[in-house]
Amino acid sequence: MSDPAGTLNIQLERTSRGLTCRIASTRPVTAADRFAGRAPAATAALLPLLYSICAKAQAFACVASLEGACGLLPAPAVVARRQRMVSVETIREHLWRILLDWPRLLGEAPDRATMAKILSLVKDLFRLSDPEGDLFRPGASSAALDRRGAARVLADLDDLLARQVFGAHPARWLDEVHDGGGFDRWLETVDTCAARLLRGLIDADEAALGQADVTGLPELRDADLIALIDAPEGADFLARPTWEGGARETSPFTRRAGCGLIRDLTDRHGRGLLSRLAAQLLEVALLLAEARRELATETPEPILPPAPMMAAAGIGIGRADAARGLLVHLARVERERVTSYRILAPTEWNFHPRGILALSLAALPDAADDVLRRQAELLIMATDPCVAFALALSGPRA
Amino acid sequence: MCLAIPARITQIDAVGENALVAIGAVTKEISLALIDDAAIGDYVLVHVGYALNKLSEEEAEYTLKLLEEIGLFDEMQDAATLASEPPTGHQA
Numbered sequence: 086m087s088d089p090a091g092t093l094n095i096q097l098e099r100t101s102r103g104l105t106c107r108i109a110s111t112r113p114v115t116a117a118d119r120f121a122g123r124a125p126a127a128t129a130a131l132l133p134l135l136y137s138i139c140a141k142a143q144a145f146a147c148v149a150s151l152e153g154a155c156g157l158l159p160a161p162a163v164v165a166r167r168q169r170m171v172s173v174e175t176i177r178e179h180l181w182r183i184l185l186d187w188p189r190l191l192g193e194a195p196d197r198a199t200m201a202k203i204l205s206l207v208k209d210l211f212r213l214s215d216p217e218g219d220l221f222r223p224g225a226s227s228a229a230l231d232r233r234g235a236a237r238v239l240a241d242l243d244d245l246l247a248r249q250v251f252g253a254h255p256a257r258w259l260d261e262v263h264d265g266g267g268f269d270r271w272l273e274t275v276d277t278c279a280a281r282l283l284r285g286l287i288d289a290d291e292a293a294l295g296q297a298d299v300t301g302l303p304e305l306r307d308a309d310l311i312a313l314i315d316a317p318e319g320a321d322f323l324a325r326p327t328w329e330g331g332a333r334e335t336s337p338f339t340r341r342a343g344c345g346l347i348r349d350l351t352d353r354h355g356r357g358l359l360s361r362l363a364a365q366l367l368e369v370a371l372l373l374a375e376a377r378r379e380l381a382t383e384t385p386e387p388i389l390p391p392a393p394m395m396a397a398a399g400i401g402i403g404r405a406d407a408a409r410g411l412l413v414h415l416a417r418v419e420r421e422r423v424t425s426y427r428i429l430a431p432t433e434w435n436f437h438p439r440g441i442l443a444l445s446l447a448a449l450p451d452a453a454d455d456v457l458r459r460q461a462e463l464l465i466m467a468t469d470p471c472v473a474f475a476l477a478l479s480g481p482r483a
Numbered sequence: 484m485c486l487a488i489p490a491r492i493t494q495i496d497a498v499g500e501n502a503l504v505a506i507g508a509v510t511k512e513i514s515l516a517l518i519d520d521a522a523i524g525d526y527v528l529v530h531v532g533y534a535l536n537k538l539s540e541e542e543a544e545y546t547l548k549l550l551e552e553i554g555l556f557d558e559m560q561d562a563a564t565l566a567s568e569p570p571t572g573h574q575a
Contacts, residue, residue: 090486090506113486119553134546137487138530185533197516204517204536472486473531 092473093436097446097461099480106446108438112430112472114323117414120426125151125223128416128423133221136428138471141167141174141211142407144221146414146428151223153401154418163225169379170214171405172372176242177207178408178469179337179365183250186466187282187362190459196278199249206245209238236380243373250279255370256377265349268363279366283359286463292359295464297444299332301339302411302434307402314415314427323429325437332440335410335431336468338364341371357445361467399424407431409469435468442468454478487535488550489526489543504529 091112098105116135120128129148136143145167152159159167180203185195213231214220220227243255251258252275262271272284286292305328313322327333338356341347341364350360403414410431417425436442445464449457461476490504495515502515504527514533515521526543527534538546 090488116486116553131549134549135486137528138535181530195516197514201517208536471531 090472092475093432093470094475094477095442095446095461095465096477096479097449097457098478099451099482104447104449104451106443108436108440108443110324110433110436112324112432114430114433115320115427117426117428120423123423124421125155125416125418125423128426129221129223132426139174139178139407139409139412141170141221142405142412143414143428145171146403146405146407146412147416148221148223148225149403149405150401150414150416151403151418151423153403154399154416155223155401156398157224159224160226163220163227165379166214166230167220169376170211170220171407172375173207173210173214175406175408176369176372177203179369180246180250182365182466182469183279183369188278190463190466191278191282191285193278196249199245202245203242206238206242210235210242213238232380236377239373239376239380243377246369246373250277250366251275251370252277252280255373259370259374262346262367264345265353268346268350283362283366286359286362287354291460291463292354293357294460295357295361295445295448295467296355297441297448299334299441299444301342302328302333302335310402310413310429311400311415314413314429315425319427323427324433326429326433327437332437333434334441335434336361336364336441337368337408337410338467339410340364340406341367344371358463358467362463365467365469409471410435430471432471436470451482453482487528487530489538489546490529490534491543492521492523492525492527492534495521495523502534504534 091110094109094111096107096109098107117132120132123131129144129151132147133140133144148167181200184200184203185197188195213235216229216231217227219225247254252271253261258271261267272280272287313319313326316322338347338361342351344367346367347360347364350363354360399418401416401418403416405412412431413429415425415427415429416423434440442465445468446461449460449464451457452460458476458478461478465474465476488506490506490511490513492502493505493510494503496502499521500515502513502521504511504513506529511529513527513529516533518527518534518537521527521534521537526538526540528536528538
C-alpha cells in the first residue's frame with residue numbers, strides 16, 4: 086500500500102531530443118464520492134476532517150456546494166468571514182514554503198521556530214473568527230468575531246513577518262514593492278531568506294527558468310463544470326483535467342498576474358521561477374492587508390462568490406481560492422441526502438502530465454545532476470504540490 | 484485535494500527532532516519541529532514531512548473510523564498509477 090494521501094512521481098529524463106518529463110499521481114481523486122448517502126450537515130462537518138491540510142478552503146467549497154444544492158443563500162457577513170478564514174489558511178500555506186522550503190534550496194536551515202509561531206497565531210485567528218465552530222455549517226447565520234483579539238493576533242503576525250520575511254511591516258512592503266523598481270530596491274536592501282533566494286535567482290541567471298506555454302484557467306461557468314465533472318468520464322477529468330483541449334494553470338501566479346509587481350516581473354523575467362515565487366510572497370502581503378481592512382471595518386464587504394447554482398434543483402457548485410489555486414466541489418442532494426460528491430483540486434490542473442509543471446521541467450536546460458535537481462525542485466516548490474513528491478532523474482548527460 | 488490521515492508516532496529519535504509514524508500500513512519519517520511535547524503513541528496530522536498538529540486519540544480514532552467506513556483505505560490499496568500519458572517534453 087502506497088502513501089494513503091497519494092504521491093506525485095515526477096520523472097525527468099534526458100533523451101536525444103532534450104528533457105522529457107513524466108508525472109504520475111496516486112492521489113485518490115474520487116474519494117469524496119464516498120460521502121454519498123450522508124446528510125448535508127454531516128458531510129459539511131466530516132469532509133474537512135479528512136481533507137484537513139487545506140481544511141478551510143475545503144470547508145468553504147463544501148458548504149457552498151451543499152448550500153447551493155439545498156437552495157440556501159448564506160448572509161454576506163457569513164460568506165465574508167468564511168472567506169477570510171480561507172485567506173488566513175492561504176497565508177499559512179505560502180509561509181510554509183517560504184520559511185521551510187526556500188531556505189533548504191539556499192542550503193540554509195528551515196526556519197522552523199518562526200513557522201511554529203505562525204501555526205500558533207493562525208490557530209488563534211481561526212478560533213477568534215469562528216468561536217462557536219459553526220461557521221461552515223450549511224445555513225450558518227452567525228458570524229461572530231472577536232475583532233479586538235483578532236487585530237492583536239494579526240499585529241503579532243505582521244511583526245513576525247516584518248522581521249523574518251519582508252524586512253518591513255507587510256503594509257509598508259506592499260507600498261514600496263508595487264513594481265519592478267521597488268522590488269529591485271527591496272532585494273538590494275533586505276537580507277531575509279526570501280530576499281536572498283529571489284536575489285540569488287537573478288544573480289545566477291535563473292530567474293526566467295521554467296517558462297512554459299500553459300495559459301491560465303479562465304472563469305468557468307457552473308454549467309460547464311457540471312458537464313465535465315458529471316460526464317461518464319468524469320473521474321478521468323478529475324484526475325487529469327483540461328479545458329478546451331489543453332492543460333491550464335490555476336495558482337497564486339495566475340491569480341496575481343494582473344498586479345503591477347507581477348506584470349513588471351513577467352515583462353522582465355517571463356512567466357518563470359522568479360515571477361511565480363514572487364506571486365506567493367505578494368499574495369501573503371495582499372491577504373494580510375485584506376484581513377487588516379476587514380478588522381477595521383464594522384460591516385465587512387465580502388467578495389461574493391457566484392450566486393448558488395440554480396440551473397437544476399439539487400446540484401451545487403462550490404469554489405474556493407485555495408492556497409494552490411481554484412478548488413471546486415460539486416454536490417448533488419436529493420431528499421436531504423448527498424447522492425454524489427466530487428472534488429476538483431488545483432494540484433490536478435498544475436501537475437497534469439502536460440501541465441505547467443511538466444512543461445516547465447521539460448524546458449530546463451540540461452545540466453549536471455545536482456544543478457538539474459535543484460532547479461527542478463525550485464520549480465516544483467514554485468508550483469507547490471499539496472502532497473509528497475518523488476523526483477527522479479534519468480538518462481546520461483550528452 | 485489535500486487528504487490528511489492521522490499518523491501514530493511509533494518511534495522518536497534521541498534528540499526528539501524526528502519520529503517514525505505509522506499511516507495505515509505505511510511507515511514514514513517526519514520532523515517534530517513544529518509541535519510541542521510529542522510522545523510515542525500520540526496521533527499527529529502530517530503535512531509534507533512535518534507533524535502539523537497533534538490530535539486527541541478520540542479525534543484520530545474518529546477520523547480513522549470515518550476513513551474505514553467510507554472505504555478509503557480499500558481504495559488506496561488499489562490505487563493505480565495514472566501514468567498512461569506519454570511524457571511531456573521535446574517530442575518529435
